[in-house]
Amino acid sequence: MLTVNHNGATRTVILTRRYALKLPSFKSWRLFLQGLLANMQEREFGKAERDGLCPVLFSIPGGLLVVMPRCSALTTKNGRARLQRICGPGRLCAAGRAQTRQLWLDEWKDRGL
Known part of the structure; x- marks a missing residue:
């Protein structure tokens, strides 16, 4: 089963049962770059192998593709509150679980969304 997520600003994510494949967005040249x-x-x-970062399993040089393990989103109220404490004021974060490890999935500046 494949799920395609076009909600990202600069990338499209294809989710398989086990993997997340991240491709540049084709919405415009600027977003593609x-x-x-x-x-x-x-x-x-991913090369830094910092604890908590979602590992990069495979990538194509030049940024055409990144493959990572698929994670389930951390959606509990308690989990979101913990993320806000970790990220600090004015920042939004996304995290999830891959197997039994909690991982950072993304971080972005709060733009009033």
């Missing part, structure tokens, strides 16, 4: 940069940055962060 920003998606390439986001994938390249995520690849570099």
Whole structure:
């Protein structure tokens, strides 16, 4: 079963049963370039192997594709409150679970959304 998520600003995510495949958005040239940069940055962060970061399992140089394990979103009220304490004021975060580990999925500046 595949699920395609076009809600990201700079990337499209294809979810399989076990993996998340992140591709640059094709909505515009600018967003495509920003998606390439986001994938390249995520690849570099993955090399750091910091605890809590979602690991990059595979990537294509140049940012065309990043493959990560699929995570389930942390949606409990308690989990969201904990994220806000970790992220700090004025920041929004997303986290989830892959197997038994809690992982950071994304972080972005609060734009009044």
